Amino acid sequence: MSYALLEKNDLTSVSPEGTVYLGGWDRFRPSYTDTIDYPLTRIYQVESASWQTQYTAVDVQLLHKFNKLAKKWKRETMHCSLVKQMVLHPAYQEMIGLGPKVIPLILKELKKEPDFWFWALRSLTGVDPTTEDMHGDVMGMRNAWLNWGRENGYF
Amino acid sequence: MRGSIGEEKMDISNPHSFFENFPRLNKSPYPFTITSPSDIRYNCIAWAVGVSNLWWDPYHFWPQNCPREVTIPAFVKVLGTLGYRPCEDGRRERGYEKIVLYALGNEPTHAARQLSNGRWTSKLGKSVDIEHRIKDLEGPCYGKVAMYFRRMVENI
Numbered sequence: 001m002s003y004a005l006l007e008k009n010d011l012t013s014v015s016p017e018g019t020v021y022l023g024g025w026d027r028f029r030p031s032y033t034d035t036i037d038y039p040l041t042r043i044y045q046v047e048s049a050s051w052q053t054q055y056t057a058v059d060v061q062l063l064h065k066f067n068k069l070a071k072k073w074k075r076e077t078m079h080c081s082l083v084k085q086m087v088l089h090p091a092y093q094e095m096i097g098l099g100p101k102v103i104p105l106i107l108k109e110l111k112k113e114p115d116f117w118f119w120a121l122r123s124l125t126g127v128d129p130t131t132e133d134m135h136g137d138v139m140g141m142r143n144a145w146l147n148w149g150r151e152n153g154y155f
Numbered sequence: 156m157r158g159s160i161g162e163e164k165m166d167i168s169n170p171h172s173f174f175e176n177f178p179r180l181n182k183s184p185y186p187f188t189i190t191s192p193s194d195i196r197y198n199c200i201a202w203a204v205g206v207s208n209l210w211w212d213p214y215h216f217w218p219q220n221c222p223r224e225v226t227i228p229a230f231v232k233v234l235g236t237l238g239y240r241p242c243e244d245g246r247r248e249r250g251y252e253k254i255v256l257y258a259l260g261n262e263p264t265h266a267a268r269q270l271s272n273g274r275w276t277s278k279l280g281k282s283v284d285i286e287h288r289i290k291d292l293e294g295p296c297y298g299k300v301a302m303y304f305r306r307m308v309e310n311i
Contacts (some may be wrong), residue, residue, distance in 0.1 A: 075169060079176050079280035079296050081199040081265055083214045084225050114195050115281070119214075136209040136216020138195050 062098065066105045069095045074115065087119040096120050107149040114142040121145055173282075176296035183291045190276065191284040200230075202278035203254045203266035204237055227301060230256055230263045239304035245289050247273040251305040255289055259298035267292065 073091040080086050087093075095102060103124050110117045118141055122128050129148040134140040149155050174181040200211035209216045211233075213223040218236045222229040231241065234254060245255055253269040267277040270286065277292060278284050293299050 075172055077280070078169070078172065078282050081212075081278070081280045082225055082263070083210075083212045085264070136201075136211065138210050 059101070062101060063105065066095060066098060066102050070105075070109055077116075083116055083119065086116050092120065096123050100124050104149075104154050107145065107154050110142055111146055111149075111155070114138055118145065176294065177279075177292055178294050179291045180285075180287065183288060185288050185291070187285045187287040187291065189283045190286050193282050194278075195281045197278060198280065199265045199267065199278045200233075202276070202284065203268045204234070205268070225262055227256070227258060227261060227263055230266075231302070231304075234304050238306040240306065242303050242305040245269065245275075245300075245303050248305065250307055250309075252308045254304045255300055256302045256304070257292065257297040257299065258301035263301065265292065265297040 069091040073086075073089055073095070076091070077086045077089055095106070103121065106117045106120055106124075109115065110121075116138075118130065125148075127148070129144045130141045131144075134144060146155075180187050194207075196210070197207045198210050198212065201207065201209050201216075204211070211217065213225055213229065217223055218233050221232045221236065234256075239254055242251075242253070245253060247253075247269065255267050255269070255275065256263055257265040257267075265277065267275040267287075267289070269275055274286050275289050276284060276286050289300060
């Protein structure tokens with residue numbers, strides 16, 4: 001009988017040798033060690049888990065960094081009327097600099113609340129699912145990107 | 156906090172940041188009024204020309220044949236497509252509707268439209284609309300008043 005070894009919000013990490021360390025303290029883990037011998041290089045938080053032991057996880061350090069930058073960007077561009085000011089903001093540029101790993105995080109932000117993530121998504125994905133007739137239609141552009149996210153397995 | 160809230164939920168979510176960006180609003184002897192809630196569907200340029208469902212921007216919706224750049228000449232051309240011509244000041248003139256353009260240095264940042272009572276209405280980026288005095292939005296966020304425009308209209 002198969003069962004999920006990890007659950008949502010468990011913290012886990014992977015050693016350089018590939019051994020998975022688990023942060024859950026109260027579940028039976030027959031196949032994996034639950035001791036930590038040396039410093040963890042990355043800590044992940046499980047986002048979803050299935051009975052086939054497949055799970056998706058997000059790097060917690062990346063998540064925290066992204067969230068901090070996103071919050072700063074939103075706060076400091078709240079009164080900007082022009083996209084140029086928003087996308088040239090240092091926090092926005094830094095988020096793009098984190099690389100394609102942040103695409104799912106940006107799509108989640110966009111799903112939560114519409115905002116001018118379009119430039120970042122174009123830069124990171126290399127595609128643009130919006131059409132010319134959507135330009136200026138913020139909700140239309142948002143829906144185009146959310147549909148793209150769904151079609152490409154991000155949701 | 157100076158200013159008034161016209162309806163429930165039309166609030167400034169971060170007053171500290173709001174008055175950092177617009178210090179004159181807090182010190183003005185003429186309180187500003189919040190006239191609609193935060194709405195990301197339109198920006199100041201759109202609102203200044205009477206639109207509330209599109210984001211007017213050189214990189215988004217922009218009138219045809221206008222330079223897609225954030226410069227004063229580009230904005231002069233955009234407003235020109237709607238009949239606005241540069242004028243001398245923001246004084247209320249019967250028969251005319253006026254728009255004011257703010258800029259930081261030579262780069263446009265904001266536009267506001269004059270109301271029939273002589274005050275001005277502005278959409279503050281992704282945030283709320285307010286009614287205010289023209290100079291009260293000068294500051295670190297929008298810079299200074301750069302140009303005035305007017306066009307003839309009926310019933311004003």
